[in-house]
Amino acid sequence: MPDYKIIVFLCNWGPHAAFQHLQDQGADIPSEIKMIRIPCSGRITKALLLRSFEMGADGVMLLGCQSGTCRYGSGTRSAHGNTSETCRILDLMGIGADRLQLDNFLPDRPQVLLARLQAFVRQIYEMGHSPILPHASVRGEAPAALTPEAIVAAHDVFACQDCGKCTSACSLALAGKPYSPREIANRIIAGRADDPDVRQAVNACLTCGLCYERCPSAVNFPAFIRSMRAYYHHHRLVEAPTHGGFFQSMMRAMTAENLLPRRWRDLPAEIRTRAGAPVLFFGGCAPYFDIFFNRFLGVQTARILEDSLRLLNFFDVEPAVLENETCCGHDLLWTGDRENFLRLARRNARAFADSGAGELVTACPECYHTLAHDYPENGVPLPLTVTHIHEFLEREIDKGAVGFKPLGATVTFQDACRQSRFDGRSDLPRKLLARMTGTELLEMPESGSGAVCCGNSAWTGCDAYSKSLQVKRITSARQTGSEVILTACPKCQIHLRCAMEDAMRAEDLQLETMDLTSAIARTIYWEGS
Amino acid sequence: MQKKIVITGFGGQGVVLAGRIVGKAAAIRDGLESTLVQSYGPESRGGACSAQVTIADRQINYPYIQHPDILVAMSQAGYEKYKALLIPEGILIVDQDLVTPEAGAGGFSVPSTRFAEEMGLKMIANIIMVGFFTAITDAITLEAARQTVRESVPKGTEEKNLKAFEKGWAYGRSSLKARAKKAAGQIGAFA
Ligand code: SF4
Ligand code: SF4
Ligand code: SF4
Numbered sequence: 001m002p003d004y005k006i007i008v009f010l011c012n013w014g015p016h017a018a019f020q021h022l023q024d025q026g027a028d029i030p031s032e033i034k035m036i037r038i039p040c041s042g043r044i045t046k047a048l049l050l051r052s053f054e055m056g057a058d059g060v061m062l063l064g065c066q067s068g069t070c071r072y073g074s075g076t077r078s079a080h081g082n083t084s085e086t087c088r089i090l091d092l093m094g095i096g097a098d099r100l101q102l103d104n105f106l107p108d109r110p111q112v113l114l115a116r117l118q119a120f121v122r123q124i125y126e127m128g129h130s131p132i133l134p135h136a137s138v139r140g141e142a143p144a145a146l147t148p149e150a151i152v153a154a155h156d157v158f159a160c161q162d163c164g165k166c167t168s169a170c171s172l173a174l175a176g177k178p179y180s181p182r183e184i185a186n187r188i189i190a191g192r193a194d195d196p197d198v199r200q201a202v203n204a205c206l207t208c209g210l211c212y213e214r215c216p217s218a219v220n221f222p223a224f225i226r227s228m229r230a231y232y233h234h235h236r237l238v239e240a241p242t243h244g245g246f247f248q249s250m251m252r253a254m255t256a257e258n259l260l261p262r263r264w265r266d267l268p269a270e271i272r273t274r275a276g277a278p279v280l281f282f283g284g285c286a287p288y289f290d291i292f293f294n295r296f297l298g299v300q301t302a303r304i305l306e307d308s309l310r311l312l313n314f315f316d317v318e319p320a321v322l323e324n325e326t327c328c329g330h331d332l333l334w335t336g337d338r339e340n341f342l343r344l345a346r347r348n349a350r351a352f353a354d355s356g357a358g359e360l361v362t363a364c365p366e367c368y369h370t371l372a373h374d375y376p377e378n379g380v381p382l383p384l385t386v387t388h389i390h391e392f393l394e395r396e397i398d399k400g401a402v403g404f405k406p407l408g409a410t411v412t413f414q415d416a417c418r419q420s421r422f423d424g425r426s427d428l429p430r431k432l433l434a435r436m437t438g439t440e441l442l443e444m445p446e447s448g449s450g451a452v453c454c455g456n457s458a459w460t461g462c463d464a465y466s467k468s469l470q471v472k473r474i475t476s477a478r479q480t481g482s483e484v485i486l487t488a489c490p491k492c493q494i495h496l497r498c499a500m501e502d503a504m505r506a507e508d509l510q511l512e513t514m515d516l517t518s519a520i521a522r523t524i525y526w527e528g529s
Numbered sequence: 530m531q532k533k534i535v536i537t538g539f540g541g542q543g544v545v546l547a548g549r550i551v552g553k554a555a556a557i558r559d560g561l562e563s564t565l566v567q568s569y570g571p572e573s574r575g576g577a578c579s580a581q582v583t584i585a586d587r588q589i590n591y592p593y594i595q596h597p598d599i600l601v602a603m604s605q606a607g608y609e610k611y612k613a614l615l616i617p618e619g620i621l622i623v624d625q626d627l628v629t630p631e632a633g634a635g636g637f638s639v640p641s642t643r644f645a646e647e648m649g650l651k652m653i654a655n656i657i658m659v660g661f662f663t664a665i666t667d668a669i670t671l672e673a674a675r676q677t678v679r680e681s682v683p684k685g686t687e688e689k690n691l692k693a694f695e696k697g698w699a700y701g702r703s704s705l706k707a708r709a710k711k712a713a714g715q716i717g718a719f720a
Contacts, residue, residue: 307718314718316706400639401703405717521718526707 004032006059006124007052008117011041013071015063017107027114030121032058040064041102042075042082046292047244049086049100054249056134059099059124061117066104076104081295088291093253094261094324096127131259145234145338146227148193155224157185159217166211166221171453172204175472177465179204181211181221188228194237202228203239204461207334208453209421229336238336242462243292247331250288254326255343263287263325271309274318280357280384281309281319282371284364285327286490299497301490307521308363308389314524315396319361322351330366333374334458345380353383363389363517365419365489373422388419389517390428390488397435403527406438407519409512412482413441414473414496415451416489424449429488429516436523442480444473452476454492455499470499474509484512486519531585532668535597535614536658537577537607538624543655544603548580550659550677551669555584558673564592577607584668599666601658602628603641620666624658637665639700648693656682656690657697664701671698 010016016037022029038044041064052060062083067076083102091097101120105113146154160182172179184201192198207222215221232238241248253259263283264273273281286301293299312319329344348371352360362368365388372386396402413429420426426448433441446452452473455466474496477485487493493513500509534551538544545567552563566581581594600615601622602608608628615621621636626643630636639661645654656678663674675694682690710716 310718399699399703401700401707523717525717526710526715528707528711 004058004121004124004129005034005056006030006032006061006121007057008033008035008061008063009038009041009044010035011064011070011075012037012039014065014069014107015103015105015113018105018110018113019063021107021110022114025110027110028118029114030118032121032124033117040070040072040075040079042070042072042078044079044082045244045246046082046086046089047246047249049082050089050246050249050253051244053090053095053099053130053132054134054253056130056132057099058127058130059120060101061120062100062102063113064102064104066106069106085291085294089250089288092262092287092291093250094259095130095132095253098123099127099130132253132256145231148188148191148228148231151224151227151231152185152189155220155227157189157219157224160185160215160219161217162186163216165214165216166219169210169214171206171208171210171455171469172465174452175455175465175469177204177463179465181205185219185221185224193228193231199232199237200239202232204463206417206453206455206457206461206466208417208457210450210453213421213449226334226336229334230338231336233336233338239460241335241458241460242456243459245459246292247285247288247459248335248337250285251327251329251332251344252337252340255340255347257347259326260324261326263323264321265323267309268306271306272313272318273309273321275320276356277318277320278356278358279312279317279319280352280355280360281305281312281321282328282360282362282367283321283325284362284367284490286364289490289494293494293498299490299494301493301515304363304490304515304517307515307518308361310521311389311393311517311524312361314521315392320355320357322355324351328364328367328370330370330374331458331460333370333378335460338378342378342380345375345378349375349380349382358384359387360384361387361389361392365416365423366491369418369422388425388428390419390425390432393517393520394428394431397432397524401527403525404436404438404520404523405525407436407484407523409483410440410442410481411484411486411519412444412477412480413447413516414454414477414485414487414492415448416487416492417451417453417457419488420449420451426451429486432516432520433486436520439519439523442482444476444480446476454487454489454495456491456495466495467499467502470496471502471505471509474499474511478508478511482511484514484519486514486516488516490515531583531587531589532599532666533594533597534582534584534599534601534666534668535579535594535611536582536601536603537579537611538603538655539606540578542603543652544578545580546681547601547655547659547662548582550656550674550681551662552582552584553681554669554673554677555582558676559670561586562589564589566592566594577604577610579607579611599662599668601662602630603654603658604628622658622662622665624654637661637701637704639697639704641697644696644700645693648689648696650689650693653690653693656693657700660694660697660699661701661704662697663694664698665705674698 087097332341455470625638625640641657
């Protein structure tokens, strides 16, 4: 079976010497193996490992030095962490954890290495091809990218009065970055869209929407940025996303039709779901995030999904879940990859229709906005109504006979851009908070539709200014005197906790984070009359 | 089947209208027999006023109620007057903020006056109560009650009244659910 592709990353130090020995001897190295020399196995990031699969690898082996012999000191340890986390994500995605393996070799064991390689190739044969096929060409499916002139016209950027309100409101400018949305707009209008610094600026925008909120001419800057990113993407001029593009790779890989993720396998036994139910629950990417960030941040955003399911059960809704659920595609759309966004959207729309459900409940503001608005606006209407869990909770709690135990802490609330500004629903979480008797909300000076962004969006453009923005936000939250910052988006939680990791300022930046949905799940109870 | 219902409160709460809706729903929509006796005479001025509704699937020979199966009390005075007459296995329903039943009296409560105020119309507390009553007692069907509310309220106020009815009904269903959950020991989302 010559069409199998197996990548072996070999550390230049130990394993490569052994491999070279085999080559010198003319040993029977399987022909499917494509060997790549690397300086250290610890340098192969999760993004690179996943990228190999995205590019069509059937199996990947990472070979490093024996523990304790790595000349970089921590290489072997990093390789171990990266591989095991990527394996867990491959497993969740349905690619298969065994397709990625790590081993360690010293130069003096070439025969053992040969046997190991042969065994790995046999194992991959048994597993068959990876469900992910590299996309030969995806251009045909995508709407042709518009020219910058057409994009300017489509978003009526000419309406800009050059008043500068956007710049003075911009989250990035507030963080101290020399950054001006109106200037970017002006330069693109002036035909300079292809200048590298304009491109960089377009990439850096957080698409948080504060500028649009303030603009007297209703110039929708985030939507304009999104179209411009599609233009750059089309011309292969995109800037590198954060985390090596791991999440974008993951989302693109999920467009593969025969990929069968194993998404809900680890749900606690007491949570009840039911195939064929009229309500479908859509979870989103939180479990993947938790694996990816677990070593650094101790984030547990998958809890939000479990707690949402518990709350649905609490109100006697046993929802269906899609075992092979994929990402909603928010980040692909916002980084300009419309082709793959549309693939995911169509795949999801089919799966939703097949489920037979009439209502879809989601716990993430990005999923909600993408499914409820971006799908239909991009020609993928959904055969069911989309409800955000806050809306479901407000509807049920309003019927009465439920009460709340005090959370036991004062709280402040970080609005999610997609909910507060894009959907104009900053009232929803506050209604819920007002119902939570015994839990006091202390608002930050900027809140609701004027709230400052958590510092990043769509895993792109994270830089020192994002970090400074996060630090300011946490400081502002602490200044309210709150003990907990409640969030409404898994990414807000990740980003704020990322900033709290700062070793130099750890003391000043500690604040407990919790999702509002989890806070409700922990305190709600049936009230007897 | 025969259900004897007393709805009581003070003048102006719409107690009689509530009684009339319950009776009409049973007779006209659910195809049952019903009678209504209303009392807001001199003996009750400033005190309890009441509506006595009997619903049955056979002829009703005597419309006055000595021992109600269901007592709906929207005032403390009304509660005090009728509490001893409720049959032991009867259902007690009170307005949560206006009536404090004796310890151990059991029954159901709904903050109908508070809900009505929140909905911007104190006058609809009685309709909220009808919704709650419908959910808790099963004496009349949901559809019959809803239709009768629509036909019995002043023209132009139908939507507001129906919203009030739904509010009471939803609260009633939630209360029943809460009771069942508590009986089964599942009190919170984590229990
Ligand atoms: S706020 Fe609107 S009108 Fe004013 S400069 Fe910015 S984009 Fe132009
Ligand atoms: S969307 Fe946010 S980051 Fe981007 S220009 Fe507007 S305010 Fe600045
Ligand atoms: S804020 Fe933190 S988690 Fe977010 S992209 Fe930047 S480094 Fe990553």
